[in-house]
Structures are given as structure tokens and as C-alpha cells.
Amino acid sequence: MAEFGFQPTGNIFREREALLEEWTPDELVGRDEELRQYHAALQPVIEGETPSNIFLYGKSGVGKTAATRFLLELLERDSRGVDGLDLHTIEINCDGLNSSYQTAVTLVNELRDPRQQISNTGYPQASVYEFLFEELDKLGGTILIVLDEVDHIQDDSLLYKLPRARSNGDIEEARLGVIGISNDLNFQDQLNSKVRSSLCEKRVSFSAYNANELCEVLRQRESVAFEDGVLDNGVIQMCAAYGAKDSGDARQALDLLLESGDIAREHNVEMVTEAHVQKARERLQRDQIIEGIRNYSRHGQLVLWALTLLAEEGKTPARTREVRQPYEVLCEKEMSNPVSDRAVREYLAELETLGIISSNQINRGKSGGKYKEHELEQSVASVKAGLSELLDTEA
Numbered sequence: 001m002a003e004f005g006f007q008p009t010g011n012i013f014r015e016r017e018a019l020l021e022e023w024t025p026d027e028l029v030g031r032d033e034e035l036r037q038y039h040a041a042l043q044p045v046i047e048g049e050t051p052s053n054i055f056l057y058g059k060s061g062v063g064k065t066a067a068t069r070f071l072l073e074l075l076e077r078d079s080r081g082v083d084g085l086d087l088h089t090i091e092i093n094c095d096g097l098n099s100s101y102q103t104a105v106t107l108v109n110e111l112r113d114p115r116q117q118i119s120n121t122g123y124p125q126a127s128v129y130e131f132l133f134e135e136l137d138k139l140g141g142t143i144l145i146v147l148d149e150v151d152h153i154q155d156d157s158l159l160y161k162l163p164r165a166r167s168n169g170d171i172e173e174a175r176l177g178v179i180g181i182s183n184d185l186n187f188q189d190q191l192n193s194k195v196r197s198s199l200c201e202k203r204v205s206f207s208a209y210n211a212n213e214l215c216e217v218l219r220q221r222e223s224v225a226f227e228d229g230v231l232d233n234g235v236i237q238m239c240a241a242y243g244a245k246d247s248g249d250a251r252q253a254l255d256l257l258l259e260s261g262d263i264a265r266e267h268n269v270e271m272v273t274e275a276h277v278q279k280a281r282e283r284l285q286r287d288q289i290i291e292g293i294r295n296y297s298r299h300g301q302l303v304l305w306a307l308t309l310l311a312e313e314g315k316t317p318a319r320t321r322e323v324r325q326p327y328e329v330l331c332e333k334e335m336s337n338p339v340s341d342r343a344v345r346e347y348l349a350e351l352e353t354l355g356i357i358s359s360n361q362i363n364r365g366k367s368g369g370k371y372k373e374h375e376l377e378q379s380v381a382s383v384k385a386g387l388s389e390l391l392d393t394e395a
């Protein structure tokens with residue numbers, strides 16, 4: 001066995017933590033327009049007026065949570081200097097809470113003393129709401145409740161009650177504002193119109209980051225996270241360009257920069273180069289593919305494998321029936337019966353939703369008919385690496 005031991009290298013990173021999810025920057029770059037609108041929507045708070053209910057929406061990783069923490073911190077700081085203004089903020093993430101009931105219980109427990117917590121079951125919903133309004137009135141002043149990932153709450157009831165609590169007379173003392181945050185761009189349309197009009201009084205849309213904005217975000221972290229001059233020319237631009245092309249998600253761009261730094265350190269070199277970024281991208285894509293299809297049926301994986309073989313031979317975009325041929329060969333090797341054409345089409349549609357392939361509807365008019373063409377969205381190398389890990393065979 002090789003000799004293993006651990007030695008700090010001190011190479012590459014000055015403060016690697018600055019590239020991790022938990023690290024909050026003091027300043028938010030590349031979000032000027034969003035911050036301006038959000039700031040305006042929060043202005044009534046500092047004026048001592050009833051807060052507006054605000055709804056933030058935009059794709060994952062575009063700075064909605066970061067902007068909220070940044071502005072609420074400033075608001076808390078500045079409200080301390082305003083006589084008679086007593087501001088409280090409560091932030092909860094609704095992922096995993098799923099219902100109005102569970103969310104209301106969580107809010108009650110956030111507001112209550114640890115010795116007076118309530119359990120997740122055992123009270124009628126109306127009583128939990130009563131507890132909640134009681135606690136809010138007890139706290140008094142101006143209260144902002146942030147419901148991050150609000151689309152996870154499956155029923156409307158709390159989203160109806162909370163923003164209207166004051167006008168309905170459920171609370172008398174406190175001035176309450178709700179800030180809802182969602183990655184689901186269709187969420188607003190699915191809401192009942194009464195809920196929508198009160199929850200979304202002010203809306204702020206967060207657009208995906210473009211490459212220039214991602215460059216700003218990455219440069220801000222570079223100075224904290226890396227030793228001086230460690231990043232080769234072009235590294236930041238490359239991470240930003242990939243980030244903008246993929247989804248405009250700052251989290252993904254930061255992950256790519258972190259992984260590139262890790263690879264440079266693994267190789268025991270002193271600089272991070274564009275080649276490290278390429279390698280990092282393949283690794284992250286492979287992980288994303290593995291994550292996406294880990295619990296997928298064997299046949300779904302074989303369909304992807306078949307498309308990958310076609311891509312390798314330069315035969316993509318390929319029609320559904322062209323995918324069928326290599327798929328059947330793979331089934332034969334595995335000694336299993338191929339699934340129906342319809343099931344293959346369904347697998348391809350799911351792979352598209354996962355962002356692993358892209359499919360285009362082609363319409364050749366009356367004579368040529370309509371059909372779909374598919375191709376990989378990710379590099380052949382990363383899909384093969386991901387598949388061989390899952391299928392436990394050389395792809």
C-alpha cells in the first residue's frame with residue numbers, strides 16, 4: 001500500500017470557507033436593480049408604517065436569500081436609530097414543513113420560550129393560529145416574517161391568514177409584514193387570487209446572473225478565498241461564462257471555482273488554471289448526473305447510455321427511434337427485455353427535465369410529420385463517468 005500521511009500545504013487557499021454556502025458576503029454585488037426595488041418595498045418599515053407584504057421570485061441561486069439577509073440586517077441596524085420603532089424579524093425555511101399547520105407550529109415555537117414549545121400534532125389548526133397571533137401581539141412593534149421556499153407550503157390557509165391578520169382583527173398590537181421567497185416561477189399563478197393579491201403586494205423579480213455579474217461575484221470571493229495571484233488569467237471569466245450558460249446560478253459558479261481550487265491543490269501545483277476549471281466542471285457535471293439518475297430505473301439509465309453512445313459517434317441529435325437501436329443492444333447485453341416505445345419516450349422526457357439531455361420538437365409539415373430529436377446537454381465524458389459509476393460497468 002502507498003504511504004499515506006497528512007501535511008498542510010498552505011497552497012492555493014487563504015480562506016477556503018469563503019467559497020462555501022454558509023459564507024455571507026458583507027456586500028452584495030451584481031444585484032443593483034433588485035436591491036433598489038427591494039429597498040423601496042421595505043421603506044414603509046422605517047417610516048413606522050405597516051409593512052408591505054413582499055414576494056421575491058427567481059431561479060435558484062440568484063441571490064434572493066442573500067439579498068433578504070443583507071437588507072434586513074441594514075434595516076435592523078437603521079431602525080435602532082429611529083425613536084418608537086421596534087423591529088423584529090423572523091426567518092424560516094418552509095422546505096420540509098409542507099403544510100400551513102406545520103409552518104404555523106414552527107412560527108409559534110420560534111416566538112415562544114423553549115419551555116413552552118408546542119408539538120407538531122395534537123392541536124386543532126384554529127388553536128395553532130390563535131397561539132401564533134397571540135405571540136405576535138405579545139411581541140408587538142413591527143414584525144417581518146420571512147417564509148423562504150414558501151412554495152413548499154401545499155395549502156393556502158396560512159398564506160391567506162397571515163398577510164391579512166391585522167385587517168381581519170386577528171392581531172391588534174403588532175404591525176406585520178410577510179416576505180415570501182420562491183424559486184418556483186409558476187407559484188404565483190397557482191395561488192387563489194385573494195391570496196395572491198395580499199401576499200404579493202410588492203413583487204421583486206430576481207433575474208438569472210449574466211457572465212459579467214457572476215464575474216463580480218467571483219472576484220469578490222477571490223480576494224478573500226485565495227492567496228494573491230493564485231488564479232491564472234481567464235479562470236474567473238471561465239467559471240462565470242459556464243455559470244451564465246448553465247443557469248445563471250451564483251451557487252453553481254462558486255462551486256465550480258471551489259472545485260477548481262481543490263483540483264489544483266490535489267495536483268500540488270501553485271496556480272489554478274483553465275484546465276483545472278475544465279476538469280472541475282466535468283466532476284461537478286458527473287455528480288449532478290449521478291444525483292439526478294441515482295434512483296432512476298435501470299432502463300432509464302440504459303436509455304441515457306444509448307443516447308451517450310450515439311453522441312460519441314457524432315450521431316446526435318437523434319430521433320427517439322434511433323435511440324431505440326443501441327438501447328436494445330444494451331438490453332440484450334444485460335439479458336433484460338426492452339421497455340415499450342412509450343416508456344422510452346417517457347424516460348427521455350424525464351432526462352430532459354433533469355437537464356441531462358435536451359429535446360427538440362421537429363415539425364416537417366404534412367409530408368415529414370412531427371418528431372423529437374434528442375442530444376446530451378452535458379459532455380459525453382461526464383455522462384459516461386456518471387453512468388459507469390452507477391451501472392458499475394465500463395460505459
Ligand SMILES: Nc1ncnc2c1ncn2[C@@H]1O[C@H](COP(=O)(O)OP(=O)(O)OP(=O)(O)O)[C@@H](O)[C@H]1O
Nearest residue numbers: 021025028029060061062063064065066217250251
Ligand atoms: N450578488 C451576490 N454576491 C455575492 N454572493 C452571492 C450573490 N448572490 C448569491 N450569492 C451567493 O450564492 C449562494 C446562493 O445565493 P442565495 O441563497 O441567495 O440564492 P437564492 O436565490 O435564495 O436561491 P435558493 O433558493 O436556491 O437558495 C449563496 O452562497 C450566496 O451567498
